[in-house]
Amino acid sequence: MSISRLRALLSIVALGGAMGCTGRGSDAEAGGPVVEVVAPPTKEVAVVATDKVMGKVAEAEAEAAKDVGPGTKVEAGKVVGPETTKVEAAKHGVTTTNTAELEVLARVLAGEDAEVVEVVERRAVGREELVLLRWYGARAWRAQERRAGRLEAALAGLEAQVDACEATPGELSVCLEGVIADRHVMWSAAGREVFAWEVARVRDGAVLGRRRLFETSLRVDDVPHKFKAYDIDGDGRSELTVIVPVERPQHDQAMDHESGEVGFILEVADMHVQFSATRRYAMRAEDVGGSESTAETVWLARDVDGDGHADLQLRETTRLTDIAADDAPPAAPRSGARTTVCPYEPVADLWRCPEALGRQLLEASG
Numbered sequence: 001m002s003i004s005r006l007r008a009l010l011s012i013v014a015l016g017g018a019m020g021c022t023g024r025g026s027d028a029e030a031g032g033p034v035v036e037v038v039a040p041p042t043k044e045v046a047v048v049a050t051d052k053v054m055g056k057v058a059e060a061e062a063e064a065a066k067d068v069g070p071g072t073k074v075e076a077g078k079v080v081g082p083e084t085t086k087v088e089a090a091k092h093g094v095t096t097t098n099t100a101e102l103e104v105l106a107r108v109l110a111g112e113d114a115e116v117v118e119v120v121e122r123r124a125v126g127r128e129e130l131v132l133l134r135w136y137g138a139r140a141w142r143a144q145e146r147r148a149g150r151l152e153a154a155l156a157g158l159e160a161q162v163d164a165c166e167a168t169p170g171e172l173s174v175c176l177e178g179v180i181a182d183r184h185v186m187w188s189a190a191g192r193e194v195f196a197w198e199v200a201r202v203r204d205g206a207v208l209g210r211r212r213l214f215e216t217s218l219r220v221d222d223v224p225h226k227f228k229a230y231d232i233d234g235d236g237r238s239e240l241t242v243i244v245p246v247e248r249p250q251h252d253q254a255m256d257h258e259s260g261e262v263g264f265i266l267e268v269a270d271m272h273v274q275f276s277a278t279r280r281y282a283m284r285a286e287d288v289g290g291s292e293s294t295a296e297t298v299w300l301a302r303d304v305d306g307d308g309h310a311d312l313q314l315r316e317t318t319r320l321t322d323i324a325a326d327d328a329p330p331a332a333p334r335s336g337a338r339t340t341v342c343p344y345e346p347v348a349d350l351w352r353c354p355e356a357l358g359r360q361l362l363e364a365s366g
Contacts, residue, residue, distance in 0.1 A: 108205055109133060113143035118195075121227045125238055125268055128203040132227045132242065134195040134219075135212070137184025162189055173251050183216055187249050194218055197244050197262075201271060209271040213242065213264055214361075220245035223261065229268060232301050233344050233351075234309045238268040243279050246361060256285040260295075262361050267349060274350040275299075275312060275342065277358030290323035297358030304341055312342040316357040 105122070106114035109131065118134040145154040158180075165175035173190035180186035187194045194216050201208040223245035232239040247259040260281040265274045281295040295318045301310040321333045342353035 105129075105131065105202070108202060109200060109207060109210075110140075113140065113147075116140045116143055117198075120225065123227055123229055125229050128201055128208065130227070130229060130240055130268065131200045131202055132225065132244070133198050133200065135198050136193065136195045137182060138188035138193060141182060141185050158185070158189060171251055171253050174253065177251075187216070192218060192249050194249055197242075197246070199240065199242060199266065199271065201268070211266060211271040211273070213273075213276075214244065214246055214262055216249065217246040218249050220247050220259065226263075232265060232310055233274070233349070234303070235346070235349070239274065240264075240266045240268050242266070248361070255290070256283055258283045258361065260361050263297075265351075272349070275353075276362055277314070278361040279358070281360040283360075284323075292321045292323060294319050294321075295358070295360055299342075305343060307344075307346075309344040309346060311344050312351045312353075313339070314342060314353065314357050315339045 102119050103114060105119055106117050109119075110116040116136055116139045118136070119131060120134060121132045123130045123132075141154075142151065145151040161176065161179050162172070165172050165179070168175050173187070173192075176186045176190050177183075180189060184194055184196075196212050196216065197214040198210060198212045200210040225245065226241060226243040229238045229240045231237060232241070241263070242265075243261055243263040245259075245261050250257055258281070261279040262276070263279040264276045266272065267274055277297045277299065278295065279297060281293075283293045285291050285293075295316060297314060297316045299315075300313040302313060303309060304311040304313070315337065316339075317335070317337045319333060319335045322331045338355065338357055340353060340355040340357055342351040344351050
C-alpha cells in the first residue's frame with residue numbers, strides 16, 4: 001500500500017473537522033467506561049437550574065406518552081432541530097452558530113489541531129457553554145506526529161505494518177490489532193474511522209472541564225442524540241443528560257454486530273458521572289443460524305423515599321429472537337423485563353443501582 005493511500009486514509013482531517021462541525025440541535029449506575037480529561041481548575045462555576053424534574057421522564061419516549069414504571073406520565077422537553085428559529089433555540093438553551101464560530105470553538109477544544117474534534121451540539125448554561133463533541137484518535141495521532149516533525153516517518157512505519165498484515169493470511173484488521181496499540185489508529189488503518197464521544201464545559205475561550213463518555217464508536221448519522229441540562233436530583237444544580245448513538249467496530253469475520261444508544265447523567269459543575277445506562281441495544285449474531293438480541297432501558301426520576309431528591313426508577317426489557325438455520329425452525333422469541341429503583345445519594349451526588357440493568361454497551365467499549 002502506498003504512503004499516499006495511507007495518508008488519504010488518515011487525513012479525513014479537513015473534511016471531517018471543518019465540514020463535520022454541524023452544531024445541530026437534537027435530541028450510570030455511576031461510573032461505566034468513562035475517562036476524565038483533565039482541564040485547568042476553576043473557582044467560578046455558573047450553575048443554573050433550568051428545569052425541575054420531579055416525576056419527569058428523562059427520556060424522549062415520554063413524547064409518545066410511555067409509562068416507565070410507577071410515577072407520573074409527562075411530556076418530555078422539546079427536541080430542537082436544525083429548523084428551529086433563533087428565538088426557539090434561545091428558549092431551549094441551544095447556542096445558534098455558524099461555521100466560523102464552530103471552527104473557533106474546535107480550536108478552543110483541540111488547539112491548532114481543530115480537525116481532531118467535531119462539535120455536534122452546544123448548549124448555554126449561564127455564562128458557560130456545554131459542548132457535545134466527537135474526538136477522533138487517528139486524527140490526533142496524525143497531528144501529534146506532524147507537530148513533532150516525524151509525520152512522514154510515522155506514516156512510512158504504519159504503511160509497513162499494513163503491508164506486512166496484507167501479506168499475512170487472514171483478515172487485515174485482526175492482524176493490525178495485534179501490532180498497533182492505539183485502537184483508533186488501528187481501525188483507521190483498517191479502513192474504518194472511529195471516534196470517542198466527549199462532553200466539555202467552555203467559558204470565555206477556556207476549557208473548564210471535559211469528560212469522555214464512550215471510547216470507540218463508528219459514526220451513526222440516522223439516530224438523533226439528546227443533550228439537555230436541568231436539575232434532576234433536586235439539589236438546586238444543573239445536571240446534563242446525554243444520550244448518543246454508538247456502533248462498535250467489528251472485524252469482518254466476527255459473527256456479531258452491536259449497536260444502540262448509551263445514556264449518561266452528569267453534574268454540570270464538575271462533570272462527574274451520576275448515572276449511566278444503555279438506552280437501546282441491538283446485537284445480531286449469525287453463522288449457519290444465529291440470534292438477534294435487543295434491549296431497552298428507560299428511567300423515571302421520582303422521589304421514592306421522600307427525602308426531597310429524585311430517585312431513578314429503571315425498567316429494562318429484553319427480547320431474544322432466533323434466526324432460522326437451514327435444517328431447523330427457530331424457537332419462539334423470548335422476552336423479559338426487570339425493574340429496580342436507584343436511590344439518590346446526596347453525599348456522593350449520584351444514583352446507586354442495586355441491580356446492574358442496562359449495561360450491555362457500557363462494559364469495556366474497546
